[in-house]
Amino acid sequence: MVSFEILPPLKGxxxxxxxxxxxxxxxxxxxxxxxxxxxxxxxxxKKQDGTFEKVEVRKRPGTxxxxxxxxxxxxxxxxxxxxCGGFSKRETEDALIDLNFLGIDNVLVLRGDxxxxxxxxxxxxxxxxxxxxxxxxxxxxxxxxxxEEDIKNGGKTDFCIGVAGxxxxxxxxxxxxxxxxxxxxxxxxxxxxxxxxMFFDNQKYFDFVKLCRKHGxxxxxxxxxxxxxxxxxxxxxxxxxxxxxxxxxxSGIMKCRNDEEVEKLGTEWLIEQSRELKKAGVPVLHYYTLxxxxxxxxxxxxxx
Ligand SMILES: Cc1cc2nc3c(=O)[nH]c(=O)nc-3n(C[C@H](O)[C@H](O)[C@H](O)COP(=O)(O)OP(=O)(O)OC[C@H]3O[C@@H](n4cnc5c(N)ncnc54)[C@H](O)[C@@H]3O)c2cc1C
Numbered sequence: 685m686v687s688f689e690i691l692p693p694l695k696g697x698x699x700x701x702x703x704x705x706x707x708x709x710x711x712x713x714x715x716x717x718x719x720x721x722x723x724x725x726x727x728x729x730k731k732q733d734g735t736f737e738k739v740e741v742r743k744r745p746g747t748x749x750x751x752x753x754x755x756x757x758x759x760x761x762x763x764x765x766x767x768c769g770g771f772s773k774r775e776t777e778d779a780l781i782d783l784n785f786l787g788i789d790n791v792l793v794l795r796g797d798x799x800x801x802x803x804x805x806x807x808x809x810x811x812x813x814x815x816x817x818x819x820x821x822x823x824x825x826x827x828x829x830x831x832e833e834d835i836k837n838g839g840k841t842d843f844c845i846g847v848a849g850x851x852x853x854x855x856x857x858x859x860x861x862x863x864x865x866x867x868x869x870x871x872x873x874x875x876x877x878x879x880x881x882m883f884f885d886n887q888k889y890f891d892f893v894k895l896c897r898k899h900g901x902x903x904x905x906x907x908x909x910x911x912x913x914x915x916x917x918x919x920x921x922x923x924x925x926x927x928x929x930x931x932x933x934x935s936g937i938m939k940c941r942n943d944e945e946v947e948k949l950g951t952e953w954l955i956e957q958s959r960e961l962k963k964a965g966v967p968v969l970h971y972y973t974l975x976x977x978x979x980x981x982x983x984x985x986x987x988x
Pocket of ligand 1: 814
């Protein structure tokens with residue numbers, strides 16, 4: 685089984701860009717399709733008088749609408765990512781109500797990162813401060829408990845809740861053991877599955893699963909997989925996602941003469957990774973498609 689993760693298109697593009705992206709992949713019958721969430725960014729726009737104005741810009745809006753469109757268009761489950769950053773608990777509740785009305789009952793709850801111009805994550809004054817907090821809010825709604833205290837016997841939602849896990853440790857955690865302790869808290873609070881950060885060395889995933897099991901984390905752990913298709917990613921991926929590129933892969937990439945060769949190598953690497961994971965019986969192979977549906981198609985068609 686496979687699943688795919690997509691980004692909402694940049695503002696100005698239409699839903700057809702999502703269909704163009706997913707059409708080549710849909711024949712592989714994904715179990716679900718995740719849609720990421722991107723908080724607004726603070727930008728400084730130059731005004732006519734030469735001074736600058738601070739504006740909040742959301743470059744990739746539309747997560748909820750895209751999920752509804754995907755479910756309607758392809759009859760495939762869509763999983764919106766929900767983040768804490770930028771939302772009060774009441775706004776989150778309203779978003780959850782929208783999702784419930786749309787029949788979207790599977791969510792991946794995340795804390796989100798700090799905005800680009802800030803050094804650490806700060807929750808909204810009345811917002812959730814961690815994925816665990818957000819998870820508890822969704823779980824409460826599943827029990828009919830709303831933020832509005834005067835709602836008695838509130839309708840119960842039925843969200844299946846996923847959380848993130850990091851085979852190479854979350855970058856803020858002091859060590860993997862501590863990170864796992866916090867992951868266990870999310871599981872104890874009701875997370876039903878874990879989707880991992882991307883990794884390029886399967887051994888890291890296998891070790892992570894083993895450690896999770898040792899810590900009593902017994903829910904499915906879905907491996908997140910991403911193709912490498914250009915040389916720049918050798919430094920960008922470790923910087924942005926805090927993951928290692930194995931030496932065999934990085935030395936192979938360094939020998940490539942152009943990005944076409946890198947894409948070929950990255951595709952072969954991902955096919956091998958996927959084959960081994962499939963053989964090991966992972967629940968689903970989850971591909972971060974991030975603008976590369978053709979590469980993912982080339983990988984998945986070798987496997988299924
Ligand atoms: C599969 C996947 C999908 C993602 N999708 C998105 C997306 O769509 N949009 C987006 O903005 N970001 C996304 N992210 C990135 C994610 O938001 C960041 O990695 C963020 O920094 C952490 O989110 P989290 O849910 O893991 O946070 P948390 O689980 O809240 O953990 C954050 C940090 O706090 C630590 N921690 C947890 N509990 C405690 C505690 N009680 N005391 C002290 N420390 C604690 C953890 O060890 C960790 O270091 C995604 C990540 C993954 C792996």
